[in-house]
Amino acid sequence: AAASPGEVEGPARVLRGLGDLDSVRPGEILVCTITSPAWAPIFSKIAATVTDIGGIMSHAAIVSREYGLPAVVGTGTATSRIQTGQRLRVNGTDGRVTILDS
Secondary structure, eight states: OEOOOOOEEEEEEEEOOOGGGGGOOOEEEEEOOOOOGGGGGGGOOOSEEEEESTTTSHHHHHHHHHHHEEEEEEOSSSSHOOOEEEEEEEEOOOOOOOOOOO
């Protein structure tokens, strides 16, 4: 689902849980299953958000809009199809995530 408008390209950072937050580098695209309020501090570092679960009223969608970050939520398979370091294009206006390299 298109959750927060805009388009950006950058490297993916796939996170499996809160314990991985310290591995995120500025400008990376957060790829995760779902976010909650505990994830909020990371939004000031990332360039976009992609989640497996969620809709336009999910935490990831709302916080991405607050920070002006593109977001695509509810992909169902992002964390299993994307690897950390892959270059992505996230279009939060159209709800598209494109893997630019493999």
